[in-house]
Amino acid sequence: MSKLGITLDSKTNVFFPNSEVNGILNLNTNEEHKIKQISVTIIGRAYVCFEELHGDEKSLDIFTFKTMHFYINVNTLLWKYNGMNQLSNGQNLFPFKFEIPSNAAPNLSEKHGDIVYYVKANIEFYGKKRSKVQYYGFSVCPIIDLNLSPELKLPTSVNSTKTIKNCFSRSENSLKVTMSLPTTGFVCGEIIPLKIDICNKTSLKIKSLEYGIGLKCTYTGNTGKSFFYPPFTHIKEQSLTLETNVVKAILMEIKIKKKVF
Incomplete structure (x- = not known):
């Protein structure tokens, strides 16, 4: 059995654009011989989707408007088995860090779209098609002077x-x-x-x-x-x-x- 935990270096879990974020992936496992590799993906994504009706008395058309934009899309390999670097049974800590770009917009969740930020931890196992995944969301707030x-x-x-x-x-x-x-x-x-x-x-x-x-x-x-x-x-x-x-x-x-x- 393997348990994942993610922590970031902020008590409020709020970060600012143009800043560096440090994090730790905490893995507690008794499956050390089965784990193939461990990685984290940091996502900052804006998505919008809505429909508009256009037409006249004879016809009516539905137009779908949508788009997706990534502020952050970074994948980092934290550990991969190479025949010598065997994981230890119990707790394993993997530090990582990433940059929040200066143009990162604040979080948003509304009717037609959202802006979300999260860390996705992923563990791949030998002999298993499904990976173990853990998500951890965080917020981005602009610096207003x-x-x-x-x-x-x-x-x-x-x-x-x-x-x-x-x-x-x-x-x-x-x-x-x-x-x-x-x-x-x-x-x-x-x-x-x-x-x-x-x-x-x-x-x-x-x-x-x-x-x-x-x-x-x-x-x-x-x-x-x-x-x-x-x-x-x-x-x-x-x-x-x-x-x-x-x-x-x-x-x-x-x-x-x-x-x-």
């Missing part, structure tokens, strides 16, 4: 106004909502303080307010002839009950997850 862009330190705000007509008096009253942020840029793990000002001059009562963080992904698929870029937005919402029909200022907080994707 907000100091490099002074505009990210500036406050920002957005407002929306809706005018409601009164059928009886023919008057118009407005509902204005303004959301303000103390700065424009934030990083993973940070808490975003929100200030929402509501000026309700209508006779309508506000029962609830929803706020959240939006993630917008642009997917690129290839049919062999053309490319297509469909936007997709995913909103994570929270609800807050609010009973008011006057001017109101509300302070809220949203925490960005350490792993957004």
Whole structure:
């Protein structure tokens, strides 16, 4: 029987582009005479697939857009039997290392595609068609320095106004909502303080307010002839009950997850 374990040199299992990662493959076995070779493959892969319908009243065509891109695709042979280098019974440790390229994108798992990173350990045996395989995933996070862009330190705000007509008096009253942020840029793990000002001059009562963080992904698929870029937005919402029909200022907080994707 053989057991595999993989460890990487990070307590958080998060790494940065343009960095070197050191790992150890831990093999515990009592089949030392049956093992042919041991290897690890490091994969960083982006994949996207979606369909679009095109046609008219007479015909309808389905076009499939898909593509795959590798940021990392490295195979390393850790050990191979050569007639003299017999494995020992019990624990065997095999160190390895690999580079994360500077263009490596962060992990992503969404409707039409994903970006994943993992280490695949593989043991081949004499007389066995199937190898023993162990997977170990890790995350890649970009290094974001907000100091490099002074505009990210500036406050920002957005407002929306809706005018409601009164059928009886023919008057118009407005509902204005303004959301303000103390700065424009934030990083993973940070808490975003929100200030929402509501000026309700209508006779309508506000029962609830929803706020959240939006993630917008642009997917690129290839049919062999053309490319297509469909936007997709995913909103994570929270609800807050609010009973008011006057001017109101509300302070809220949203925490960005350490792993957004």
